Amino acid sequence: MKPHVFVAMPFGVKPGHDGSPIDFNRIYDDYLVPALAAAGLDVFRADEELRAGDIRTDMFQELLIADLVVADLTLDNPNVWYELGVRHALRARGVILVQGPRPTQPFDIYTDRKLHYRLKDGMPDPATLAEDREALTSMAVATLQAWQGRKLSPVYNLLPNLREPDWKTLLLAERNEFSVAYEEWASRMEVARQKTRAGDILVLAEETPTRALRIEARRAAGEALLKLRHYDFALEQFEAVLALDAEHKPARERKAVCLGRLGRFEEAREWVRRLTEEYPRDSEVWALSGRVEKDSWMSRWRREGASAAELHEAAAFEDAALADAIEPYRKAFIIDPSHHYSGINALTLQMLRRHLGGADEPVLIDNLVGGVLWAALTAQERSHKDYWARASYAELCLLVNPLDTVRREYGATAAAANGDWFALDSSRQTLCLLRDLEFRPPETAAALGIIDREVARSTPPFQPRRVFLFSGHMIDAPDRASPRFPPDKEAIAAQGIAAALDALGAGPGDLALAQGASGGDLLFLEACKARGVRLQLMLPFTEPEFIERSVSPAADGASWCKRYYTLRAGLPDAPRIMPVELGPLPKTGRTERMNAYERCNRWLLNTALAWGIDRVHFVCLWNGASGDGTGGTAHMYEEVKRRTGRVSWIDTRMLW
Template sequence: MKPHVFVAMPFGIKPGHDGAPIDFNRIYDDYLVPALAAAGLEAFRVEQELRAGDIRTDLFQELLLADLVVADLTLDDPNVWYELGVRHALRAHGVILVQWPRPAQPFDRYTEHKLHYRLKDGRPDPATLAEDRAALTRMAEAALQAWQDRQRSPVYSLLPHLREPDWKTLLPGVRNAFTVACEEWMRRMAVARQNGRAGDILVLADEMPTRALRIEARHAAGEVLLKLRHHDFALEQFEAVLALDAGYKPARERKAVCLGRLGRLEEAREWVRRLSETYPHDAGVWALSGRIETDNWVSRWWRDGASAAELRGAAESEDAALAEAIEPYRKAFVIDPAHHCSGVKALMLLRLRRHLGGDGEPAPIDDLVGGVRWAALSAQERNPQDCRARASHAALCLLVEPLETVCRAYGATAAAANGDWIALASSRQTLCLLRDLEFRPRETAAALGIIDREIARSTPPLQPRRVFLFSGHMIDAPDRASPRFPPDKEGIAARRIAAALDALGAGPGDLALAQGASGGDLLFLEACKVRGVRLQLMLPFAEPAFIERSVRPATDGARWCARYRALRAGLPDAPRTMPAELGPLPRISPTAWMDPYERCNRWLLYTALALGIDRVHFLCLWNGDGGDGSGGTAHMYEEVRRRTGRVTWIDARTL
């Protein structure tokens, strides 16, 4: 979706300061809208004149949430000045001032950065219109790119400690079309988060018309991907957030985590250093530093396949790196004693250091025990369902309590997780570290057994060996003017698809993602089913509508419908339908909606990538036509080729 621009300006034909009429509707239609569209922006203005202060709910919401506001100051219009003042008061960025120049103007010092356009007979001057449009396009592009570099609002410039309100607090109290749509978007985002469906979140992020909502959606997708340990794709999302808002603290923190997990240690340290300069008394930032240093310490001694004795011996030689990990966690807990996660991490690393023969004075350990116990138990009292607080308390028990207490604490943690495989896996990772270092072996083994039993009862996130993503032409309908996939080419196409899957070793443990249209989709899915590949159909319409629109229209449509139903009957997973999962099609203009097939292709692509970029292989039955837009076959081909190079193109022209 295009970013929104709210235009504050007079309406209709009004007398200028010299009395000559000015047609502001023509200025909007001929100058502003084309110039902003060239910058990739969609313009909006209210449809009728309003008295000063009579701001409708829709106008107010657009004024505050739009990515940019363009204010035309040609006349001393009280509505325009009022709207500009509201924007300046509540948003720090994103204002462009334009006007037809006149000898004297109000607030001349303040409006010195305005952009002039030229008129002839009260309308945009045809002789200079192209030049004026280009200037506005450049300014709009620069305003978006320099969003974080400049504060356009004089209010925020003069009051440097003033902070913008969160976008959710700017939603009007009166329900309107925007707030209803926003509530529905947030509901779908919550469902996608709960189900761990980063692909859904990424589609929703693409469709947000305002910067604030795109930031939230991209960050949510990154969080899901980070939990699923797809650190490379998660990093892309956090970097996308920072491209929109370079100062967004949660994304800055998460980028550092991703860099650390990807082994880019020096970059991660630099990100944390910058964060600590900006937030020197933030416990979360210091905990992040501890996390990165802990990853570094573990990476220095852990080796796959090594025995516990070998790992312990290697870890004993890395005392300096371990000390570097302890201090940030200790500092985080000192800054915020309620930060129980940092406290237990500091205590655990101190106990491990002592266990490995390093400096382990008992006094700091004893001091931490009481503080961590209080912090974890207090958090549980505030929220009995707080799984993280229970996990912190269980880890504390493992460090200092007898076996029976350890078993009770980990039993409570497993129950609080309520089948959350990711939370359980996080506890298991810590326990495996302690097991590898032979720390309190009886207690660690008992805790690990409890967590492993709970993991066995839970449903892990889908982690296929490989993901085969497919896009292909439908079999030609009887009335198709120019053949693209004629029915007599079905057999050779089926053999080419089967041969491609065989060459890739497709089989059990793999996942196939496709629509189910007659032609390439069904041929691919049938071939995957024969090879034991798990199938997931993702449809742009509710299933009955999809059959009527994408299966039945083919030549010999009844036979293709029967094949679809036969395939569908044997699926362990029902087809996912776009209207049910993502909601109605977004509007891309006042009279047009997004193409459903393009949206579904983006949904397929993002879902595949969210399962692990390094797992994705794209197959397509395609004639090479690049005119199907973002999310079409050409786009999918280029995206996968750019990321992994794993593409197989069956050229439909060679069948």
């Protein structure tokens, strides 16, 4: 989606300062719109003369939410000054001032940088119009790229401690075009988030009309990917948030988590250090520091295939690193005694330290036991369904209580998970740590057995070994002017696809993503099915429309339709329908909408990448030409090559 720009300016023909008429509609049409469109912006202006203070809802919403506001100060128009004042009061950045000829400058903005455009006979001067447009285009691009730079609003410059309101507080009470679109978009985002469909979230993130929504969407995508433990791709999303808002605290925190989980501990520590300096009384920040140090400590001694005795000895040797992990958790719990997550981590690690032969510190342990007991129980009082409070209390019982109590509390914790595989697996990871270090073996084994049984009952997220993404030519329609995939080449193409899949070792445990068009798509899907690969069809239209557009037009279309339905009948998962999952095609301008095939290709690609960048392989049946436009095989090939480089290109020029 294009960023939005709101234009505040007079309308129609108005007398200039010398009394000569100025045609502001021509200025808008000939100067502003072309220049701003060239910068990749969607331009919005109210379409009628307004009385001062009588601002239509849609226009006012755009004024507040738009990525950029361009104010024309050629005349001292009350509406323009009012709109500029509102923007300066509520947004710190994103304003460009332009003006035509005027004898004096307004005092309040005398020193502000303004772009000047030239007029002739009250309209943009043809002799300088191209130059004026280019200057505005360049400034618009520079302003958007330098969003994190100097605050342009004089209000925020003069009041350095003033913070911009959260963008959601700028949504008007009265429903308007933006709020309706946002509600629909947010609803689809929430469904995708609940289903942990990071690919859907990524597509929706790319389609947001404003910077504020892009931040929210990228963060949601990062959270979903973090939950799926795809840390590299999650990191990309949080870095995208920080490119839009360098001070975004949750994204900074999550970036540190991703860096730690990727083993980039020095970078993670640096990000956390900055956060603790800026937020020294924030328990979440100190808990994050503890998490990074805990991950670092575990990475120093955990080795695949090592015996329990070897792990115990190696962990004991890393006592200093363990102490570094305990301290920030302890600080977080002191700052906020209700933060049971920090308390139980500090206590568990301290008791492991004693177990491994390190410092005992009985007073600290006793204080932590009492604090965690209070924090976990009061959290349960506030919400009986709080899984994490129950998990903290159960872990406390494992540390200090007898076996029967451990069994009872872990049973209650497992029930509170309500089948949430991710929550259960998080508890399991802690129990595996205790098991590996032989901490209270009977109690740990009992707790782990209870959690393992509940994990087995829940539905774990499908994790494919590899993801095969496909795009390729359709079988030629009878009326195609120049042959591309003639029907008599079907067998040769099928052999090429089969050979590519065999070379990649495709088989059970893998996932294949494709549309289902006649020709390459169906040949690929049939070959994958024959090798035991799990299939997922993703269609750009409703199924009847897709069949009409992409299956039946082929030569011998009836036969291809039959093959489509035969394949579909054996699928474990129904085809996913893009308009149902992602909503209608988003606008790319005032009247234009996005290409459905391009959007579906992005949906396929993002869905594949969400399983893990290193798992994605792209197979294409293609003649190397640019194809029939945006959304074809060429588009997908370039996107995948740029992202992963793992491409198996079956070049039809070499087949026939």
